[in-house]
Amino acid sequence: MLDLIEVTKRFDETPPALEDISFHMGRGEFVVLTGPNQAGKTTLLKLITMEETVTSGEIIFDQLSSRTIKKKQIPLLRRKIGRIYPDFRLINDLNIFDNIALCLRIGGGKENKVKNRVHQVMEKVGLSGKKGWFPGQLSAGEKQRAACARAIAHDPLLLLADEPTLNLDEKSSDEVLRWLQQINLLGTAVLHATRDFHPDQHNHIRTIKMEKGRLI
Amino acid sequence: MLDLIEVTKRFDETPPALEDISFHMGRGEFVVLTGPNQAGKTTLLKLITMEETVTSGEIIFDQLSSRTIKKKQIPLLRRKIGRIYPDFRLINDLNIFDNIALCLRIGGGKENKVKNRVHQVMEKVGLSGKKGWFPGQLSAGEKQRAACARAIAHDPLLLLADEPTLNLDEKSSDEVLRWLQQINLLGTAVLHATRDFHPDQHNHIRTIKMEKGRLI
Amino acid sequence: MRDSYLIKQAIYGIFQRWKANLTLVGCLASSFLVLAIFLLITLNLQNITEKLKGEAQIEVYLLDGITPEQIVLLRSTIQGYPEVEKVIFKSKEEAATQMEDYLGKEILKGLDSNPLPASFQVSLREEQRKFPIISRVSSEIQNLDGVEEVEFGREWLSKLDNAWSVFLTVDWIFGILVTLSVVLIVSNFIRVTVLSQTESIRVMKLLGASWKDIHLPLLLQGMILSGLGGLLGLLLTRGGYALFPIKSASLTFLSFHMMLGLVLGGMILGGGSSLWSIKKLV
Amino acid sequence: MRDSYLIKQAIYGIFQRWKANLTLVGCLASSFLVLAIFLLITLNLQNITEKLKGEAQIEVYLLDGITPEQIVLLRSTIQGYPEVEKVIFKSKEEAATQMEDYLGKEILKGLDSNPLPASFQVSLREEQRKFPIISRVSSEIQNLDGVEEVEFGREWLSKLDNAWSVFLTVDWIFGILVTLSVVLIVSNFIRVTVLSQTESIRVMKLLGASWKDIHLPLLLQGMILSGLGGLLGLLLTRGGYALFPIKSASLTFLSFHMMLGLVLGGMILGGGSSLWSIKKLV
Ligand SMILES: Nc1ncnc2c1ncn2[C@@H]1O[C@H](COP(=O)(O)OP(=O)(O)OP(=O)(O)O)[C@@H](O)[C@H]1O
Ligand SMILES: Nc1ncnc2c1ncn2[C@@H]1O[C@H](COP(=O)(O)OP(=O)(O)OP(=O)(O)O)[C@@H](O)[C@H]1O
Ligand SMILES: [Mg+2]
Ligand SMILES: [Mg+2]
DSSP: OEEEEEEEEOOSSSSOSEEEEEEEEOTTOEEEEEOSTTSSHHHHHHHHTTSSOOSEEEEEETTEETTTOOGGGHHHHHHTEEEEOTTOOOOTTSOHHHHHHHHHHHTTOOHHHHHHHHHHHHHHTTOGGGTTOOGGGSOHHHHHHHHHHHHHTTOOSEEEEESTTTTOOHHHHHHHHHHHHHHHHTTOEEEEEESOOOTTTTTTSEEEEEETTEEO | OEEEEEEEEOOSSSSOSEEEEEEEEOTTOEEEEEOOTTSSHHHHHHHHTTSSOOSEEEEEETTEETTTOOGGGHHHHHHTEEEEOTTOOOOTTSOHHHHHHHHHHHTTOOHHHHHHHHHHHHHHTTOGGGTTOOGGGSOHHHHHHHHHHHHHTTOOSEEEEESTTTTOOHHHHHHHHHHHHHHHHTTOEEEEEESOOOTTTTTTSEEEEEETTEEO | OOHHHHHHHHHHHHHHTHHHHHHHHHHHHHHHHHHHHHHHHHHHHHHHHHHHHHTOOEEEEEOTTOOHHHHHHHHHHHHHSTTEEEEEEEOHHHHHHHHHHHHOGGGGTTOSSOOOOOEEEEEEOGGGOSHHHHHHHHHHHHTSTTEEEEEOOHHHHHHHHHHHHHHHHHHHHHHHHHHHHHHHHHHHHHHHHHHTTHHHHHHHHHTTOOHHHHHHHHHHHHHHHHHHHHHHHHHHHHHHHHHOSOOOTTOOOOOHHHHHHHHHHHHHHHHHHHHHHHHHHO | OOHHHHHHHHHHHHHHTHHHHHHHHHHHHHHHHHHHHHHHHHHHHHHHHHHHHHTOOEEEEEOTTOOHHHHHHHHHHHHHSTTEEEEEEEOHHHHHHHHHHHHOGGGGTTOSSOOOOOEEEEEEOGGGOSHHHHHHHHHHHHTSTTEEEEEOOHHHHHHHHHHHHHHHHHHHHHHHHHHHHHHHHHHHHHHHHHHTTHHHHHHHHHTTOOHHHHHHHHHHHHHHHHHHHHHHHHHHHHHHHHHOSOOOTTOOOOOHHHHHHHHHHHHHHHHHHHHHHHHHHO
């Protein structure tokens, strides 16, 4: 489903942010991508969603190749992906309900179906009391929950979670990690990028380690 | 130097964010303030810098009381405090040099003295190569270093560090914690607010634990 | 996204930031107001000039020895020109009476014969009252039998025409400048509105929003806000016109087509600015 | 902060965002341009009206039996009025010659005596050529010995005065509206500039910046940007004026004081808008 073939990404500065990265992810797989600051984790996720273009090599996601994809197809590709950002990226002008409904609406869902699904996920992440609230009124923990809900509402093929527990205490972190596993059980492949991963807790999970733009 | 006397802070919502908090910090002390999400750590720091007003109780910092302080004195109070924010709050229009010089210039320092001091702290935090860069061009780790440098450049009486290692990997985290201890040795009192504090590593340090707005 | 949702969202967005949008519409309205007043002044000055020109008549002085039959013939010839509306005859006696009224009884007292000629006053149809036409008709009449001289206030008319063409030059320059200002101001204000949504746009694109999802709401918002600005500007102009202290039948307001053009122009300008701002943003 | 640093920073900030500030100054300039052209048109129309009024003369018709001594006496009396600039004498004979030139030789041929009176043509000093003064001087002359009648184109002058007062009403309304638009537009543009620095302002306050540290740079930026807008608007107007197709000695540009007032007004407006925007922000 997701294939990276000798992917290299170079910004203007000389040392490349990513160098010669190759790996495969199958449908419904759960992968943790770990590495220190500047390892290139976020850059890798950006390449997958085509926010950045590959310098050399190729990324193939669901039969769409980074070499041959047309500009018009990029939105279609992104609609198959769920994304959790470390800084949430909720839209401040929209209330929590509309924020979570965003991916569903972009997918062109009918309003009553959208409503049902959003209520369902808000219940799941424990935000059902805050439908009309705006992101500015929520605590970091609650924003993180909303961001998760938005990313999983449309049952994406692949969920890219970049530091989804950065702003959470241990209890909430564990909860979010549990959700990631739950959605994975429902068939979504999950790529979880994080700095502080403690392999002893989850040693049954496939882990990819990076440092300075290379797999190690 | 810093005294909190039965401080309570209530926002419009019913449960108070802080309730009946009292503690004392002496000159040059190092205190870690720890607690889960929503404990009230950030709110407590905001009360000290008068970003928020106390609902009841009193805060006395360097002979200035929250009860009697005049609006004009607030800038003077803030100039005695160094502040590290979890989201850095660097000014995007200023380059790194000017950002770090900010507290010194606000204090009214002469330009040549400002220059010397800024060069000194930039060297210390390992940013001397990036004087003319702008915050948008730096990685999270580098921004965190710059934020630290800005907070300590003017040798504050008190340093309030809110999650200063949030965006850093373990190696960089340890480095930042080392700087906090170094500046503490030079006479600055440090109040370090953080969620994930592992007391076994630093058990010689005074720790204040909070939960749901109360000391425990 | 579904079109119904996009349209709903565009309108909802305007109400959500109603405070900012109110100032926005106010500023746009004040720009459009200046434009509308400019058009109004131009239009009315043109009307007044046309009216003044319309008062121009051709005086046809007849030969002294002309017979009544010749006069009737001449009159019907002149009346037969397609440009001519009305021909009034003034006999030698009427001319003398008018002269006496003007300069005093004594002036003609001692003369053996009345030195003043009989004349026709010829006025043209309204749409023909232009300097070149008056000039041509005059010279045609000049060549008719029994006509001694033709006068039509050549000097005054050409002065008016000159003044009008000077005014038109100034008016065009000023008009272009006012229009340019309006375009500059509207596009900049709309740009600011679009820029205030930079973050939303970025996030929407990251989540897979299509070209239409991004552009349609902002296009609509630009058109609505700028159109409202134009409409409000027009209403204010109409209000000011109603309160205007000098009333006259020759004053007119902008025609329906001009008003429509102004509002539609505003909407196109607003929509275009929106699209252009998004283009520069992405 | 030190004043030197604040001032340096304000100016540096303008150059740093030179692209945005260039459009800003352009938009402000176009607003000021409209205002300046408006002032220019008003000024010149006023000049032209004054000049037309200046051509108004007083015709003093003398009694038929007046002696040469009386004429000399009368002349020196009229010449002695402080308002009077020049007195020209026209004898009965000159009047007759002019009449004949105008209406033909025959007109006065048969008369026993010349019916036309001798007269003075009195013109007033430039600064006195106003309807009420002309009217007063005329009635004073009317009461002098030897004067039969005084005429000064009362009807024409009062028509001109009326037209001018109508124009002044329109002009005032339009002027107020243009000024209001300029104020609205300038203040909004400056507000946007200040708002774009919201984050910096917040951070500066958190770090202990004083009132002056926050306000001085933004005040300066507002004044400089708006002042530049005013200056550019003026320069463009001056350029347009230089290229203007009709040249005439009676056309004048804005006076130095008006230009200074425009630019200073712009600076005050810009600075005020800055301060007001910060106030609403904090
Ligand atoms: N837009 C960009 N322009 C230039 N360099 C960039 C850009 N984005 C990323 N980089 C560089 O690419 C490298 C990898 O950065 P990236 O953000 O992917 O690391 P990361 O593993 O996500 O780190 P962190 O744990 O801090 O989030 C860094 O050296 C960074 O400076
Ligand atoms: N401006 C505000 N308006 C209303 N409630 C607020 C405001 N700021 C904070 N709160 C509330 O006060 C409580 C304490 O929040 P605070 O941010 O101080 O916690 P914290 O310990 O810093 O948490 P975290 O670890 O997530 O940063 C929370 O319940 C929060 O919702
Ligand atoms: Mg990252
Ligand atoms: Mg906090």
